[in-house]
Amino acid sequence: MATQHSQWRTGLALLVTCSCLHVCRSVTSKPNILIIFADDLGWSDVGFNDNTMRTPNIDKMAKEGVNMSSSYMNHVCSPSRAAFLTGKYPFKMGLQHSVFTALKNNSMPTDIKLLPEHLQELGYATHFVGKWHLGFCMKKMTPTQRGFDTFYGMYNGKGSFYTHISKWDGYDFHYDTGKEAADYKVEWAANGTYSTNLFSDKTIDILKNHNKTKPFFIMLSYQAVHGPLEAPDYYVNTTCAHITVDSKRKTKCGMAAAMDAGIGNVTSALDSLGFSDNLITLFVSDNGGPTKEGSSNWPLRGSKITLWEGGTRVVSILHSKKYLPNQPYQWGGMMHSIDWYPTLMKAAGYNKTITGIDGVDNWSPIVNNGTSKRTEFVYNINDVKNTSALRVGKYKLITKAGKPDGWSYQPANVTKLEPPSKYPDYLLFNIDADPSETTNLINTKSLKKTIRKMKRKLKKYRNKLVPTKEYDTINAGKPKNHGGAWVSGWCDA
Numbered sequence: 001m002a003t004q005h006s007q008w009r010t011g012l013a014l015l016v017t018c019s020c021l022h023v024c025r026s027v028t029s030k031p032n033i034l035i036i037f038a039d040d041l042g043w044s045d046v047g048f049n050d051n052t053m054r055t056p057n058i059d060k061m062a063k064e065g066v067n068m069s070s071s072y073m074n075h076v077c078s079p080s081r082a083a084f085l086t087g088k089y090p091f092k093m094g095l096q097h098s099v100f101t102a103l104k105n106n107s108m109p110t111d112i113k114l115l116p117e118h119l120q121e122l123g124y125a126t127h128f129v130g131k132w133h134l135g136f137c138m139k140k141m142t143p144t145q146r147g148f149d150t151f152y153g154m155y156n157g158k159g160s161f162y163t164h165i166s167k168w169d170g171y172d173f174h175y176d177t178g179k180e181a182a183d184y185k186v187e188w189a190a191n192g193t194y195s196t197n198l199f200s201d202k203t204i205d206i207l208k209n210h211n212k213t214k215p216f217f218i219m220l221s222y223q224a225v226h227g228p229l230e231a232p233d234y235y236v237n238t239t240c241a242h243i244t245v246d247s248k249r250k251t252k253c254g255m256a257a258a259m260d261a262g263i264g265n266v267t268s269a270l271d272s273l274g275f276s277d278n279l280i281t282l283f284v285s286d287n288g289g290p291t292k293e294g295s296s297n298w299p300l301r302g303s304k305i306t307l308w309e310g311g312t313r314v315v316s317i318l319h320s321k322k323y324l325p326n327q328p329y330q331w332g333g334m335m336h337s338i339d340w341y342p343t344l345m346k347a348a349g350y351n352k353t354i355t356g357i358d359g360v361d362n363w364s365p366i367v368n369n370g371t372s373k374r375t376e377f378v379y380n381i382n383d384v385k386n387t388s389a390l391r392v393g394k395y396k397l398i399t400k401a402g403k404p405d406g407w408s409y410q411p412a413n414v415t416k417l418e419p420p421s422k423y424p425d426y427l428l429f430n431i432d433a434d435p436s437e438t439t440n441l442i443n444t445k446s447l448k449k450t451i452r453k454m455k456r457k458l459k460k461y462r463n464k465l466v467p468t469k470e471y472d473t474i475n476a477g478k479p480k481n482h483g484g485a486w487v488s489g490w491c492d493a
């Protein structure tokens with residue numbers, strides 16, 4: 001009986017498959033998309049930019065894929081992630097200043113269709129694994145109501161990798177499987193396990209259970225290599241044993257090595273489950289490395305939180321056997337966080353122009369190793385700190401870039417660079433010729449016209465600024481009111 005029943009079911013499934021063969025085929029021909037977000041990974045926190053780092057899987061991806069040398073994100077986490085998912089400049093959403101903090105009702109604008117929401121409409125199964133940090137006090141701000149079928153990870157931006165106690169105190173680890181109240185669950189079982197392993201394993205689990213009639217979009221948003229400096233002992237003391245003097249750098253090396261091992265596990269699973277041929281993978285960091293916490297951005301200047309190149313220009317690798325037929329190559333075209341939304345939509349086969357966003361579709365230039373459609377971008381305009389910077393072609397105009405403003409981890413064999421103690425009102429650098437931002441060209445006579453034009457442009461952008469939003473502190477959100485955990489649903493009107 002049972003056998004007959006299951007035979008009948010198999011027959012039915014086959015029938016259904018056949019009757020929608022045409023539709024199914026056109027759906028499954030869409031690329032599967034895996035985004036691997038590293039957190040706070042510095043330019044030289046990978047092996048291919050610093051040979052003391054141990055990241056063989058990321059290095060391999062860069063060697064085999066499209067290694068982007070001029071790809072930018074924003075200066076810090078929440079603005080960067082918001083820009084990536086909305087395709088809009090943070091300064092046009094009031095999100096330009098800093099990161100989201102717990103107990104505040106901060107969020108991305110709820111009236112913008114996010115990249116995953118758009119992909120769901122194209123038939124994608126969508127999953128978010130890892131650190132969100134984009135608002136959660138109302139359920140409508142959480143990943144499962146912002147375009148992701150499931151969410152496994154942390155709502156907040158910082159916490160222990162093992163205990164998952166947030167920087168703001170309280171347990172922060174979740175497995176949300178839908179939009180209904182019962183779908184929101186605190187994942188107590190994560191307590192004690194390093195988040196890099198949890199996020200890699202969950203991604204593999206999702207792949208194993210994926211119904212291949214749909215394409216997938218997975219955002220694997222690692223907590224690594226953000227502080228606190230925590231990594232499994234093996235990676236620190238064995239893999240990174242060669243780093244002996246600087247203990248912060250040593251632990252950072254261990255964190256990056258552990259993340260790389262997780263990426264290796266995910267890559268193996270993609271291979272063995274047959275996903276590798278129809279896949280697009282993007283590896284990118286959300287911002288530059290924090291140099292006070294053992295990150296190196298050398299030869300780039302500055303740190304996370306600043307608008308120097310070290311805070312904003314990031315390791316970015318796109319890899320696809322099928323969709324990037326000419327890989328490997330280094331692509332020097334200009335790319336910004338806001339461009340990924342339209343670019344990935346095009347990769348997913350969406351041919352219409354997306355309105356209301358600032359990003360440009362660079363898919364064709366990337367695939368063809370051609371000229372970027374982006375010719376200028378705003379690094380940021382911050383109305384609280386008064387920092388701002390604009391790029392037009394090779395030139396970068398800065399009013400104030402912020403601190404730390406030095407060059408971290410300078411090799412012993414270069415002339416030591418020191419930042420000045422005072423700055424003029426404006427700085428100008430030729431980034432093509434001087435990516436380390438050592439030589440201020442603001443007084444160069446032959447560039448007077450260029451400078452005037454750039455100042456005018458920056459002013460025009462500034463006119464579009466939405467003032468930094470201020471948020472109320474809402475004590476109802478305190479974990480002590482919710483069994484010791486950060487949960488959603490305490491600021492609903």
Ligand SMILES: *[C@@H]1O[C@H](CO)[C@@H](O)[C@H](O)[C@H]1NC(C)=O
Nearest residue numbers: 048049062063067068069330
């Ligand atoms: C990737 O490009 C960077 C420059 O942007 C370069 O330093 C690095 O060597 C390249 N990596 C590989 C693996 O080609």
Ligand SMILES: *[C@@H]1O[C@H](CO)[C@@H](O)[C@H](O)[C@H]1NC(C)=O
Nearest residue numbers: 104105106107470471472491
């Ligand atoms: C946050 O709360 C304040 C007052 O409680 C309200 O004015 C504001 O609109 C809320 N912000 C968001 C994004 O919901």
Ligand SMILES: *[C@@H]1O[C@H](CO)[C@@H](O)[C@H](O)[C@H]1NC(C)=O
Nearest residue numbers: 163165170171188191192484
């Ligand atoms: C996590 O596990 C440890 C060890 O069992 C325990 O002491 C701690 O209370 C747990 N944390 C939470 C938030 O339950």
Ligand SMILES: *[C@@H]1O[C@H](CO)[C@@H](O)[C@H](O)[C@H]1NC(C)=O
Nearest residue numbers: 013016017210211212213214
């Ligand atoms: C996969 O999805 C198709 C289409 O929605 C459905 O008919 C089929 O039953 C699913 N397969 C499994 C194993 O869930």
Ligand SMILES: *[C@@H]1O[C@H](CO)[C@@H](O)[C@H](O)[C@H]1NC(C)=O
Nearest residue numbers: 232233234236237238247250
């Ligand atoms: C790893 O190295 C740290 C720092 O040197 C040390 O405190 C720790 O005991 C080492 N762990 C093991 C298992 O050797």
Ligand SMILES: *[C@@H]1O[C@H](CO)[C@@H](O)[C@H](O)[C@H]1NC(C)=O
Nearest residue numbers: 196197200201258261262265
């Ligand atoms: C990678 O997979 C191996 C084998 O299953 C496992 O022991 C290890 O913990 C995994 N590493 C990470 C970082 O997920």
Ligand SMILES: *[C@@H]1O[C@H](CO)[C@@H](O)[C@H](O)[C@H]1NC(C)=O
Nearest residue numbers: 326328329330331332369370
């Ligand atoms: C990619 O374009 C660059 C710049 O135009 C060129 O130097 C390089 O040879 C090209 N590489 C490939 C593989 O097409």
Ligand SMILES: *[C@@H]1O[C@H](CO)[C@@H](O)[C@H](O)[C@H]1NC(C)=O
Nearest residue numbers: 026122346348349350351352
């Ligand atoms: C998008 O345009 C390309 C090239 O013109 C075409 O091959 C593809 O079928 C179009 N995709 C959709 C979904 O219309």
Ligand SMILES: *[C@@H]1O[C@H](CO)[C@@H](O)[C@H](O)[C@H]1NC(C)=O
Nearest residue numbers: 382383384385386387399400
């Ligand atoms: C920013 O500029 C305004 C107006 O010039 C000034 O009042 C304010 O003090 C400045 N803030 C900082 C942090 O420099």
Ligand SMILES: *[C@@H]1O[C@H](CO)[C@@H](O)[C@H](O)[C@H]1NC(C)=O
Nearest residue numbers: 051052410411412413414415
């Ligand atoms: C400094 O040394 C590194 C190797 O340690 C080498 O790759 C680099 O080219 C050297 N730079 C200069 C300016 O000599």
